[in-house]
Amino acid sequence: MPHMFVPGPVDVAPEVLQAMIKPLLPHRSKEYEAIHRSAAEKSQKVFFTENRVLIGTHSGSGMQEAGVRNLAQQDILVCVNGAFSERWYDVAVSNGKNPIRMDAEWGNPISPDALRDALKKKDFESIAIVHNETSTGVENPLRDLCAVVKETSPDTLIMVDAVSSLSGSKIEMDAWGIDFLLTSSQKCLALPPGLSLAGVTDRALDKAKTVQDRGWYFDLVLMEKHRIKNSTAMTPVVSLVYALDFQMDRIFAEGIENRFARHEAMSQRVYDWALDNGMSPFAAEGARSKTVATINNEHSMDISELNAFLMEKYQMRISNGYGDLKGKTFRIATMGETTLDDVEALLKAIKEFLSK
Ligand SMILES: Cc1ncc(COP(=O)(O)O)c(C=O)c1O
CATH class of the missing domain: 3.40.640.10 (Type I PLP-dependent aspartate aminotransferase-like (Major domain))
Structure with missing residues (x-):
């Protein structure tokens, strides 16, 4: 799926x-x-x-x-x-x-x-x-x-x-x-x-x-x-x-508190990964969403190309930046049924795209 x-x-x-x-x-x-x-x-x-x-x-x-x-x-x-x-x-x-x-x-x-x-x-x-x-x-x-x-x-x-x-x-x-x-x-x-x-x-x-x-x-x-x-x-x-x-x-x-903790852990993982890979969160520190991590596209990735790669090889999809932020940021939603393992697999795939 x-x-x-x-x-x-x-x-x-x-x-x-x-x-x-x-x-x-x-x-x-x-x-x-x-x-x-x-x-x-x-x-x-x-x-x-x-x-x-x-x-x-x-x-x-x-x-x-x-x-x-x-x-x-x-x-x-x-x-x-x-x-x-x-x-x-x-x-x-x-x-x-x-x-x-x-x-x-x-x-x-x-x-x-x-x-x-x-x-x-x-x-x-x-x-x-x-x-x-x-x-x-x-x-x-x-x-x-x-x-x-x-x-x-x-x-x-x-x-x-x-x-x-x-x-x-x-x-x-x-x-x-x-x-x-x-x-x-x-x-x-x-x-x-x-x-x-x-x-x-x-x-x-x-x-x-x-x-x-x-x-x-x-x-x-x-x-x-x-x-x-x-x-x-x-x-x-x-x-x-x-x-x-x-x-x-x-x-x-699942437990509602566990659900909140899972969302927070997933988004935090995306922010940490972004910082480790030379990209910064768009939102100010202390105000970062737990459900949709928005990352500055500091490596100027073509987000459409990234999505084509993710879809073709891994059947995954992320979001471009919204409105004027298109191309300047990209968004990784960590919502609903998503797990930390899913997030790890996505980040690995983006890293693969970046290294190409
Ligand atoms: C914060 C926020 N408010 C309102 C809406 C509109 O919601 P809907 O598409 O369910 O009408 C959205 C949709 O993405 C949203 O993210």
Whole structure:
């Protein structure tokens, strides 16, 4: 099987794929509702929350849109330090909100001090933070950023995109005070694309009820109405929900803390290897992602050629840099089912390419 070191869609275990091929149940049946409920309740453990987890049968971008549509009538502070946080800002603009950007240079994390200053200058209904910037390989100091919001502007709702980190890097939704925590299925959860999950607090839902023009598909109040009945307003991707329920048991069997440790060890191995081989991580020290190592392409490798070599000889694939970073960086995702042995095999293969 080709092994994909790309930041989603990642490899899915054959037994997880197998779980999807059970006969389809009608989504308004007791049997389906039991599976939906089981998947949602198991997901709460991975979110470290007692709050509800909504299962959205669309990709994570839909939950980004749901966040901005529901958790602010107008004023959102968007922390931008990469392509996906920039996109969240664009999503807010295109939904008619009034987002204000707080930028940090790509490669650097969002600074808690800069956040404190921004929150002192203006009141915001909500703040949007991308935990793990997949475009730059930066993990933002989420716990510290949440603490700053709690201390400086406790009424501001905290929205977090953990699309490329949830279940690979620990995020404690309740302990850190996050109101809306979203992720996608095709990254660290190691499921096929098409599902998104969002942990949502009561406080966030109370706010949503006051916001005008929430739309229909991404209305959190409507989603909650159907979640209580263990289903969705529209026809869900039933087979993916089977897979989610099954995959959660596999995650618990590994142990969630072991899973975090495995992700950290794999990414650390990539950073150490890069430094040993004359290449440096793109992200600042102390802010390096545990799930997508982004490395400066200091040997000017042709990443397309490298991928052609990896695919042909080893059925492996990595990612080029994102957007303007294409060619200047390359990205090795260490997510989901990937093991340290897989990473060792990849690094050996890249070394072989380099020595040619
Ligand atoms: C950090 C981040 N946010 C949002 C998205 C968009 O998620 P999706 O493709 O599931 O809509 C991605 C996709 O790679 C991402 O990495």
